[in-house]
Amino acid sequence: MWQCLTAFCAREPRAFERDPTTGHVTGSAFVLSPDLDAVLLTHHAKLDRWLQLGGHCDGIADARFTAWKEAYEESGLTRISLMSDRVFDIDIHEIPANAREGGHLHYDVRYLFRAEAGEIRASAESKALAWVPLAELSQYSKADSVLILQDKLARLHSGDA
Numbered sequence: 001m002w003q004c005l006t007a008f009c010a011r012e013p014r015a016f017e018r019d020p021t022t023g024h025v026t027g028s029a030f031v032l033s034p035d036l037d038a039v040l041l042t043h044h045a046k047l048d049r050w051l052q053l054g055g056h057c058d059g060i061a062d063a064r065f066t067a068w069k070e071a072y073e074e075s076g077l078t079r080i081s082l083m084s085d086r087v088f089d090i091d092i093h094e095i096p097a098n099a100r101e102g103g104h105l106h107y108d109v110r111y112l113f114r115a116e117a118g119e120i121r122a123s124a125e126s127k128a129l130a131w132v133p134l135a136e137l138s139q140y141s142k143a144d145s146v147l148i149l150q151d152k153l154a155r156l157h158s159g160d161a
Contacts, residue, residue, distance in 0.1 A: 001091070001092060001101075001123070002087075002090060004092055005025070005090050005092070005107050005109070007149070008023065008025075008107055008113070009044075009107075010024065011083040011119035015061075015107070016057040016058075016060060016061040016078075016154060017032055017057075017059050017060055018056045018057075018058055018103055019059075019114065020095075020101035020103075020104040021102070021104070022104070023064055023104045023106070024057065024105075024106065024107065025057050025061075025068075025106075025107045025108075025109060026054060026055060026056055026057060026063070026066070026106045026107065026108045026109070027054055027055065027057060027062075027063035027064065027065070027066030027067035027068075027070060027108070027109055027110075027111070028051050028052050028053065028054030028070070028091075028108050028109070028110040028111070029052060029053045029054055029067040029068065029070060029071035029080075029110070029111055029113050030088060030089075030111070030112050030113065030149050031071050031075060031077070031080060031113045031114070031115050032112070032113065032114050032115065033114075033115055033131055034114065034115055034116060036114065036133060037133060038055065038131040038132055038133045039131075039132055039134060039137065039149060040052075040075055040077075040115065040120065040129060040130070040131055040132075041125040041130055041132050041140055041141070042074055042117070042122070042125070042126075042128070042129055043124060043125070043126055043127040043128040043129070044046075044071045044125065044127070045125055045127050046125075047125055048131075049067040049139070049141065049143070050125075050140040050141045050146070050147060051106055051143075052064065052110065052131075052146060052149075053067075053070050053071045053075060054066070054067055054070050054071075054074075054108065054117065055069075055070040055073075055074075063087075063109035063111075064085075064109070064111055065078070067109070067110065067113075068080065068082065068111070068112045068113070071113055073123060073131070074122075074123045074125060074126060074129075075118075075120055075121070075129065075137060076118060076119060076120050076121025076122070076123075076129075077114075077115050077116075077117065077118035077119075077120060078117045078118030078121040079115075079116040079117035080113050080114070080115055080116065080117060081107070081113060081114050081116055081131075082111060082112075083111075083113060083114050084112055084115055086160075087110065088110050088111050088152065089113065089148055089149075089152060090107070090108065090110065091106075091108045091110065091145045092105055092106070092107050092110055093105070093106055093108065093145060094106075098128070108145075118132055118146070127155060133147070134153065137149065137150055140159040
């Protein structure tokens with residue numbers, strides 16, 4: 001995935017723009033609870049699916065900044081800390097065509113965060129927010145792009161990451 005992302009960014013001068021004709025880079029945040037036992041998921045209003053927080057870079061060539069900004073905007077939390085400067089995951093997925101734009105790819109760069117303060121409050125982009133216990137993640141989503149969190153966290157804890 002890393003090679004696909006870097007190749008896309010090298011060949012596409014508008015990689016961080018919101019251009020559905022080329023695809024684009026997005027930034028996402030897996031926000032863990034203070035005790036690290038749950039992840040904050042949003043029930044995305046348009047997609048009608050439980051997902052991690054995140055969004056478009058909108059011209060800012062910094063996916064980590066985007067992930068952090070979106071985590072604040074979509075969660076209502078008042079303090080969120082980055083758990084590592086390293087990219088936690090990369091997911092390249094297709095966004096289907098809709099009435100406003102054609103199908104395109106999202107090159108989603110994901111980071112791992114920890115909630116430190118604040119009460120969750122859903123934004124207008126969300127039907128709901130939920131602290132989902134990691135052990136129950138598959139009850140909210142069947143998407144590999146969400147379930148990867150369990151596998152990668154297990155590898156981190158075992159020292160294999």
